[in-house]
Amino acid sequence: MSIAPEIRYRFMKDIGAPLVMGMAGLKGKRKAAIKRDIPLGPPLKCSKRLKEIMTRHYFLSRYAEGARPVAWVTSGAPVELLRAFDFYTVYPENHGALCGAQKLGPELCSIAEGHGYNQDLCSYARIDIGVCLSGKTPVGRLPRPDILFASNNICQTVMYWYRVLAHHWKIPLMVFDTPFNFVSLDRSAITYMVRQFEEMIPELERISGRKFSEKKFKEVLRLGKSSAMAWGEVLATMKTVPSPMTIFDAFVHLAPIVSLRGLPVTLEYYNVLLSELKDRVSKGIGAIVNERKRLMWDNIAIWYKIRDFSRLFAERGMNFVTATYTNAWAETISYMDERNPMESLAKAYSLVILNNNLDHRLKLMERLIKEYQVDGLVIHSARSCKPYSVGQYDLKRLLMERLAVPSVVIEADITDFRAYSEEQTTTRLEAFFENIEDGG
Amino acid sequence: MKGWVIGIDVGSLTTDAVIMDEDKRVLSFSIVDTGYNSTDAAREAMTVAAGRAGLELEDVSRLVATGYGRAAVPEANKRVTEIACHAAGAVYLFPDTEMVIDIGGQDSKVIKVGKDGRVQDFVMNDKCAAGTGRFLEVMSAKLKIPLDGMGDISISARGEAAISSVCTVFAESEVVSLVARNCPKEEIVKGIHRSVVNRVWAMTRQLRVSGGVTMTGGVAKNRGVVALMEERVGRRINVPDEPQIVGALGAALFALREK
Incomplete structure (x- = not known):
């Protein structure tokens, strides 16, 4: 690494970023003063801090190039290993969600489509490829990666998508291959995964130019695990009636555990959020004004509809209190154990919801429905995410049979709203509302 | 006559109206093309149905709208989805x-x-x-x-x-x-x-x-x-003899239920 980028990065980190964050905070304040939603409870005070953290993360990323080794990482990859080498990590999926929330999905997707990528391809992948090809992004600029780090524990698409990136950037792609968990994880599967980590270390040393420090790695694991547990506690506050937070809040507050996992700032942030939520619980403050029905969400968020949906449901006194999606980052990361780092890391990442069997998912949903006192289930069949959407009709039927929970399937996409039909979705949701109200 | 209701189903192709009395008897129905303006189509369907039953539209005691254009019926007392209406209408006809x-x-x-x-x-x-x-x-x-x-x-x-x-x-x-x-x-x-x-x-x-x-x-x-x-x-x-009007029929039943 040369000196100039290093100095520039340090300067931006210590002086530039705090300045930008201050400005982001001001903008937030102005907005909050103009718009107060009536069916919604008071907004979370923490949101300002979250915005600062994420703005800083993307702002600094553009100065990381040359100053620190940079990696682009899939949401389910064992990033803890990279943190031990001080990689600056960018999460294309998180960036895709951000573009989706800003309603940029179709615009960025169509750039990739113009280069021959099919509309049936995941829209996170299309956005990311579109961003690489055009340089367009709402965050200013994404840093050029030195390495791509992907795991197929969330889908097979990432293999092809990251291969395209590797070809585009002419850089190495490192893959963590996780055997699918059909019944239970056997010894050979664990050994297979641990051996991969062992092979990765010398490669990562070469690419980053830094020595692997076991001490640092263990510290990252400890931080990652504690943050995931804190996130789990954050979600658990939603068991309270009325719930102090909606799942739409959780979709947004999920960002640090996804893309800044294993860093001190994440743990610090979730502790602040947790204490705010506990305070709300003790005062009986709900996230929506009149919580009459409690709902569960399945699959990734529909990013461009978060604002509309949070209002639509709140107006009817319906609050989403749990989701399989937000739960995913609290479910298995806590398996990480610094006393047995490699093996525990393998377990934590191969047992994630999308790499696990449908029976596991059914039991998980049953548990969440009971623990969170759920009255109804909204199932998002996401055009982008096939592994998440497959089996949903069976799950829906089984949950109805076992727990008599009414549910509805809405067909949409995570970011590409060309695959979303307002009128059709409204009719389905209204029929669901009639059904759930009828049930008393 | 008093206490009669209208159920109206504004669909993509046709707009259908059913008039029902308090005893759940169908007095008349109508099917018109929805065309460009759903609100006009709804009014036409209701007028035609009322005419067939020999009733004055302003005497209707309750009106429930359903179908994709249900929001285009400003005078509706309630809007119900076509899912609930088809279910109610079908059960009424075939228990x-x-x-x-x-x-x-x-x-x-x-x-x-x-x-x-x-x-x-x-x-x-x-x-x-x-x-x-x-x-x-x-x-x-x-x-x-x-x-x-x-x-x-x-x-x-x-x-x-x-x-x-x-x-x-x-x-x-x-x-x-x-x-x-x-x-x-x-x-x-x-x-x-x-x-x-x-x-x-x-x-x-x-x-x-x-x-x-x-x-x-x-x-x-x-x-x-x-x-x-x-x-x-x-x-x-x-x-049913008139399968097209089952949605409107269900809407009329909802109108009676809410009375």
């Missing part, structure tokens, strides 16, 4: 109904109904006109066979052409090439009906068939589609 298959102009849906007439679950087609009335309409135009004549033609078919159930536009070009190959018309029509039934059957299967099955929506008038559907579900299907 043994446990499953409703509604194939309308631009969507098709399958509804599972409880003994009390309440919706238990439903499935709808998504963002695609295959398996809907629109599919048949496009094909009838292509083959120059009137829509209401398609059922009878297909009944006489000895064979059957294979037509994809994935996309209306692609199926249309399949039909063009079948015509070019001199495939008998009735076999093409039967293949078209099969295509619709296959699509709807995929939804029906998800909810598992039980009890009485009732078909509603304009496509239920097509004998060919009903016959193929009966073959699929393995039982006789209830078909």
